[in-house]
Amino acid sequence: MYNSAPKIYQNRAADDLKAAIKERKQLLGGKLTILTHHYQRKEIVRLGDIVGDSYYLSRKAAEEKEARFIVFCGVHFMAEAARILCRDDQQVFLPNLYAGCPMADMSPMNAVTRAWGIVAGDGETVPISYMNSAAALKAFVGDHGGLICTSSNAQKAFEWAFARAKRVFFFPDENLGYNTAHGMGIPDNQIVTFDPAHSATPPEITDKTRIILWKGYCHVHTSFRPEHLVRMRERFPGVKIVVHPECIPEVVQSADAVGSTSFIVNFVDQQPAGSTIAIGTELNLISRLADDFPDKTVVELSGKGCPLCVNMYRTTLADLAYTLDFLGQTNEILVDEKIKNSARLSLERMLELD
Ligand code: SF4
Known part of the structure; x- marks a missing residue:
């Protein structure tokens, strides 16, 4: 396991x-805010100040008035987004610098600019990037008149774009883009996918094309298969199945409900006592929900207990304690000024959607 903290921290009970973390928190008081993503280990979430999905946490980072230090327990792109949105006199830290997102890494800028030149440079296309992307892609989107979205507001972002142009180029999650378009009633013959591994044979863009999807995916959410839903319904008649929109369309379309991590938390909360709920998302969130709702049966959809995001899992108590002990001296997330200004544009357009 990659760990940011030195051995001396890793060896502590x-x-x-x-x-030690509680003591540092008490000492720093209002100067410190610890943001924790829903997919973090339970013990990290319990020690944080605010838990949420990437949309909620990015809003919180933008609204944060008092804290001078923002420690983001999540993955790299999330801490970058917080850095972009918060004030210059605030600092943002990521307790484990190895915590990245493989999906965000699937849209490197050389491939994105090449694709844009091939299929989207006609002035009729607005770029939208999922929050799960590097600051450079967010900046590209900002510079090209587009915006960022999360799984909570993807449809609103698409509607925003369609009010301004004929089509959308959506990065980097093919499934979220497809599921959003499908949910809006956009037919398959108006949707194409650009595969950066086959840029020599790009999809044909016609007058009809409304959505260009980037061929990226989350390995955690694409691990759920339609047969898992069939098995779950056989095993627990009456089970309610809720999944994340990064899952493949066949899974999303046969689930009872689909939505962001915050939606999933609310969905579980709203089911009556005694219900059984099967969830297609990251394992740490599911296991925390099972603890938080002992009057309901909360199970992981695949039944195999395998949808763990190892990147979210990298952040340990040792990482958090080390970051707090050396606050200001280690694990700070910085973003180049020019990139920051353009990326902020695209993020602010998202925040204005509500
Ligand atoms: S769950 Fe998937 S999309 Fe989310 S951080 Fe992990 S790899 Fe990235």
Whole structure:
């Protein structure tokens, strides 16, 4: 396991680290805010100040008035987004610098600019990037009149774009883009996919084309298959199945409900006591929901217990304790000024959607 903290921290007992983290929090008071993503380990979420999905946390980072130090327990693109949105006198830290997102890495800028030149440079296309992308892609989107979205507001972002142009180029999650378009009633013959591995044979863009999808995916959410839903319904008659929109369309279309991580949390909350709910998303969130709702049966959809995001899992108590002990001296996330200004444009357009 890659760890940002030195060995001396890794070797300390969990209770000792928890006590040290609480002590630092008390000492720093309002100067410190710890943001934790829903997919973080339970013990990290319990020690944080605010838990949420990437949309909620980016809003919180933008609204943060008092804190001078923002520690983001999540993956790299999330801490970058917080850095872009917060004030210059605030600092943002990522407790484990190895915590990246493979999906965000699937849209490198050389491939994106090449694709844009091939299929989208006609002035009729607005770029939209999922929050799960590097600051450079967010900046590209901002510079080309587009905006960022999360799984909570993808449809609103598409509507925003269609009010301004004929088509959308959506990066980097093919499934979220397809599921959003499908949910809006856009037929398959108006949707194409650009595969950066086959840029020599790009999709044909016609007058009809409304959506160009980038061929990226989340390996955690694409691990759910239609047969998992069939098995779950056989095993638990009456089960409610809720999945994340990064899942493949066949899974999304046969689920009872689909939505962001915050939607999933609310969905579980709203089911009556005694219900059984099967969830197609990251394992740490599911296991926390099972703890938080002991009057309901909350199970992982595949039944195999395997949808773990190892990147989210990288952040340990040792990482958090080390980052807090050396606050300001280690693990700071910085973004180039020019990129920051353009990326902020695209993020602010998203925040204005509500
Ligand atoms: S769950 Fe998927 S999209 Fe989210 S951080 Fe992990 S790899 Fe990236």
